Amino acid sequence: MRNIDLKGLLTKIREEGPLVHNITNYVVMNFTANTLLAMGASPVMAHAPNEVEEMVSLARALVINIGTLSDPWIDAMFLAGKKANSNGVPVVFDPVGSGATSLRTDTTRRIVRDLKLTVVRGNASEILSIASSGTVTKGVDSLHDVEQVAEMAKSTAKEINSVVAVTGKVDLITDGTRVIRCSNGHPMMGKVTGTGCAATATIAAFAAVTPDAMEAAAAGLAFFGLAGEMAAARAQAPGSFMIAMIDALYAMSPGDFQKRALLEKG
Amino acid sequence: MRNIDLKGLLTKIREEGPLVHNITNYVVMNFTANTLLAMGASPVMAHAPNEVEEMVSLARALVINIGTLSDPWIDAMFLAGKKANSNGVPVVFDPVGSGATSLRTDTTRRIVRDLKLTVVRGNASEILSIASSGTVTKGVDSLHDVEQVAEMAKSTAKEINSVVAVTGKVDLITDGTRVIRCSNGHPMMGKVTGTGCAATATIAAFAAVTPDAMEAAAAGLAFFGLAGEMAAARAQAPGSFMIAMIDALYAMSPGDFQKRALLEKG
Amino acid sequence: MRNIDLKGLLTKIREEGPLVHNITNYVVMNFTANTLLAMGASPVMAHAPNEVEEMVSLARALVINIGTLSDPWIDAMFLAGKKANSNGVPVVFDPVGSGATSLRTDTTRRIVRDLKLTVVRGNASEILSIASSGTVTKGVDSLHDVEQVAEMAKSTAKEINSVVAVTGKVDLITDGTRVIRCSNGHPMMGKVTGTGCAATATIAAFAAVTPDAMEAAAAGLAFFGLAGEMAAARAQAPGSFMIAMIDALYAMSPGDFQKRALLEKG
Numbered sequence: 001m002r003n004i005d006l007k008g009l010l011t012k013i014r015e016e017g018p019l020v021h022n023i024t025n026y027v028v029m030n031f032t033a034n035t036l037l038a039m040g041a042s043p044v045m046a047h048a049p050n051e052v053e054e055m056v057s058l059a060r061a062l063v064i065n066i067g068t069l070s071d072p073w074i075d076a077m078f079l080a081g082k083k084a085n086s087n088g089v090p091v092v093f094d095p096v097g098s099g100a101t102s103l104r105t106d107t108t109r110r111i112v113r114d115l116k117l118t119v120v121r122g123n124a125s126e127i128l129s130i131a132s133s134g135t136v137t138k139g140v141d142s143l144h145d146v147e148q149v150a151e152m153a154k155s156t157a158k159e160i161n162s163v164v165a166v167t168g169k170v171d172l173i174t175d176g177t178r179v180i181r182c183s184n185g186h187p188m189m190g191k192v193t194g195t196g197c198a199a200t201a202t203i204a205a206f207a208a209v210t211p212d213a214m215e216a217a218a219a220g221l222a223f224f225g226l227a228g229e230m231a232a233a234r235a236q237a238p239g240s241f242m243i244a245m246i247d248a249l250y251a252m253s254p255g256d257f258q259k260r261a262l263l264e265k266g
Numbered sequence: 267m268r269n270i271d272l273k274g275l276l277t278k279i280r281e282e283g284p285l286v287h288n289i290t291n292y293v294v295m296n297f298t299a300n301t302l303l304a305m306g307a308s309p310v311m312a313h314a315p316n317e318v319e320e321m322v323s324l325a326r327a328l329v330i331n332i333g334t335l336s337d338p339w340i341d342a343m344f345l346a347g348k349k350a351n352s353n354g355v356p357v358v359f360d361p362v363g364s365g366a367t368s369l370r371t372d373t374t375r376r377i378v379r380d381l382k383l384t385v386v387r388g389n390a391s392e393i394l395s396i397a398s399s400g401t402v403t404k405g406v407d408s409l410h411d412v413e414q415v416a417e418m419a420k421s422t423a424k425e426i427n428s429v430v431a432v433t434g435k436v437d438l439i440t441d442g443t444r445v446i447r448c449s450n451g452h453p454m455m456g457k458v459t460g461t462g463c464a465a466t467a468t469i470a471a472f473a474a475v476t477p478d479a480m481e482a483a484a485a486g487l488a489f490f491g492l493a494g495e496m497a498a499a500r501a502q503a504p505g506s507f508m509i510a511m512i513d514a515l516y517a518m519s520p521g522d523f524q525k526r527a528l529l530e531k532g
Numbered sequence: 533m534r535n536i537d538l539k540g541l542l543t544k545i546r547e548e549g550p551l552v553h554n555i556t557n558y559v560v561m562n563f564t565a566n567t568l569l570a571m572g573a574s575p576v577m578a579h580a581p582n583e584v585e586e587m588v589s590l591a592r593a594l595v596i597n598i599g600t601l602s603d604p605w606i607d608a609m610f611l612a613g614k615k616a617n618s619n620g621v622p623v624v625f626d627p628v629g630s631g632a633t634s635l636r637t638d639t640t641r642r643i644v645r646d647l648k649l650t651v652v653r654g655n656a657s658e659i660l661s662i663a664s665s666g667t668v669t670k671g672v673d674s675l676h677d678v679e680q681v682a683e684m685a686k687s688t689a690k691e692i693n694s695v696v697a698v699t700g701k702v703d704l705i706t707d708g709t710r711v712i713r714c715s716n717g718h719p720m721m722g723k724v725t726g727t728g729c730a731a732t733a734t735i736a737a738f739a740a741v742t743p744d745a746m747e748a749a750a751a752g753l754a755f756f757g758l759a760g761e762m763a764a765a766r767a768q769a770p771g772s773f774m775i776a777m778i779d780a781l782y783a784m785s786p787g788d789f790q791k792r793a794l795l796e797k798g
Contacts (some may be wrong), residue, residue: 026292026295027295027296027299027311029558029559030296030560030563030725030726031296033725034724034725034770034774037724037770038723038771043725044632045557045558045559045599045600046600046601047637048369048601048602048634050601050603050635051601051633051635052634054632054635055632058632058633067311067316068311068312068313069312069317070313070314071314071601095694097310097312100321101312101317101320101321101324102314102319102320103314103317104773125358126667126703146353175704191303191304191516192300193296193303193309194296194299194323202502203667236513237299237304237512237514237516237517238303238513238516239304239508239509239511239512239513239516240510240513242300242512243509243771244770244772245771246771247769247771248767248769250770250771251768251769252722291577292561292577293561293562293565294556294562296562297562311711333577334578336579336580336583336604337582361578363578366576366581366586366587366590367578367586367587367590368586369580369582369586379759419619457567458566459565459566459569459575460560460562460565502779502783503568503778503779503780503782504566504569504775504782505774505775505777505779506775506776506779507779509775
């Protein structure tokens with residue numbers, strides 16, 4: 001796809017080092033912070049209800065991730081999210097494990113209802129859990145192929161008025177009308193904890209430098225997936241692979257990114 | 267030891283990818299999740315009192331680890347542990363630092379009293395702190411050799427009605443009557459944070475695929491120790507060693523595991 | 533500078549393995565623990581208000597780091613800090629993000645007022661935020677060169693009666709009168725999360741083996757910076773660099789440390 005200036009967006013991140021505020025889970029905080037630093041953004045983690053509004057006011061994007069959820073953190077997510085909304089700061093949401101427990105599903109549904117989200121990124125089962133009850137009862141088994149996932153993603157995007165990114169073998173990005181597919185990535189990414197969460201943070205870094213949410217989601221997933229491909233060329237097991245991914249996020253040139261991103265409409 | 271089908275157990279983990287629910291400490295969450303993923307299991311971390319019962323109901327094993335303890339987490343440990351007990355889900359317990367502070371020692375004693383544990387893994391001083399007061403007053407200095415450690419472990423296992431695994435130069439696994447010794451491992455493991463905690467999680471992954479707790483503990487420690495040996499052949503310092511360990515957990519074949527495990531009775 | 537026995541201090545850490553109690557942020561706990569282990573110290577993380585006094589009583593140094601602050605953790609910081617003060621245990625403080633939000637700035641000012649600190653380590657903007665209001669209103673932009681930073685650090689050190697270490701291109705260590713400059717380090721350290729926090733923990737490990745706070749701060753920053761230089765000789769991107777840093781902290785000989793430390797008075 002020629003019409004996203006991937007080279008320009010990555011250059012902008014590296015020049016401006018946008019502050020990305022993360023309210024994320026304990027497991028992936030370190031990997032997420034290193035992902036953002038390596039790609040050129042500036043991470044900050046803050047979760048206290050009496051701090052997050054002030055922190056997000058300094059930031060150019062907010063990540064909300066429910067991977068290790070508890071009630072005080074939910075309060076902070078809403079305080080930060082509402083402040084981000086009123087300040088025009090993009091909010092990128094990762095509904096980790098939504099559908100698995102009622103705490104996660106209920107929190108996810110409250111978040112998509114009460115906050116204005118820029119992008120929601122999850123796997124097919126997490127995105128499916130967001131939609132209104134009719135769809136949910138069908139379950140993930142109803143998603144037999146990529147076309148059915150695309151239909152589900154489109155209707156969810158319309159319902160929640162946000163760009164939805166469903167990651168899998170091929171990633172789908174949709175605003176409810178348009179669809180972009182991203183084919184970058186590598187299976188070894190599934191063997192490293194936090195790659196999904198870090199992909200979400202990558203989207204947030206791009207959302208900090210472009211107002212176009214479709215563009216930000218597509219650029220983030222292509223960038224992160226391409227780093228996975230570059231890592232797989234150097235490492236054959238998940239420990240050295242995750243280190244090689246951080247290296248690739250840092251070393252990838254804007255020109256290479258533009259050339260090797262596998263994005264297509266439809 | 268010929269009578270544990272180590273090859274079959276590892277193959278089963280890789281085929282079935284059992285979900286292991288971890289309530290563990292902040293320091294080791296990332297390394298533990300990557301350990302479980304690399305070996306073929308599926309990790310989840312969840313600690314909210316209003317979520318853990320539902321989460322553990324989806325899991326095939328539960329890890330309780332008190333490495334960064336606080337009161338709300340203790341509540342969650344008991345809620346998850348009791349649910350696991352009533353569902354027949356194995357519970358593997360790591361009493362990190364028990365004996366060092368009264369919060370840890372008291373919590374450990376409540377856990378061994380109120381929950382049915384499958385395996386408890388710790389170093390000699392942690393295991394010693396579990397037993398009733400008579401033994402404790404003797405202190406770790408009373409453990410002059412491996413035979414005394416074995417006697418202490420056996421009496422503790424009988425008292426708490428759980429398999430006890432004491433890790434050290436040689437690991438001892440006992441149900442109070444039988445004893446298995448494991449000689450796999452490498453001194454560099456002591457220079458990487460969370461290797462003990464990850465060994466505990468490894469035991470839980472094996473407990474998810476065999477009902478025999480002695481087998482699960484022996485297999486877990488042999489597997490994790492052997493990964494340490496394989497890592498030491500590639501790396502001479504702890505940073506590259508920990509990455510090489512994750513690689514080895516992924517790369518080790520079931521056949522190599524069976525061949526190189528150093529387990530003996532007695 | 534010939535008059536700090538760097539070789540002797542590092543040898544002492546490796547021989548004695550002093551316990552360093554960390555109340556630090558979620559993002560860096562793993563990297564901090566691995567830093568301390570690799571250099572030869574013994575890390576423990578504990579944050580529960582009902583445990584920290586007992587834990588710090590076992591330790592030879594305490595690290596307080598406000599990187600992911602919340603109210604219950606603030607309580608624990610004061611409980612541990614006061615106990616450390618009454619026991620004569622050195623307290624090393626890292627005011628992460630002070631100046632960015634009022635929760636962090638206010639907590640920092642309470643800590644420097646109510647606890648006796650051995651060393652405070654931060655970047656210029658964090659250290660500037662500590663001082664009384666007159667100085668603060670000038671802002672970081674008033675610090676045009678290294679001499680102005682030195683003056684600000686000296687007056688802050690006097691005001692709070694602690695050694696202050698300002699890290700940057702050149703690190704400055706001062707007790708308000710004397711100044712030591714450290715030129716070790718590498719720009720890639722800024723691309724890895726938690727290097728500042730780990731440098732603070734390194735200072736604490738040295739404070740555990742010498743009563744001279746200037747010496748401990750200078751030794752810690754030279755040691756950690758030199759590990760960065762050694763890592764940069766092996767790795768050109770931040771993932772492999774952070775692993776090479778852990779390796780270097782372990783592999784560096786006391787003799788090399790003495791020889792390659794770049795410390796000068798004035």
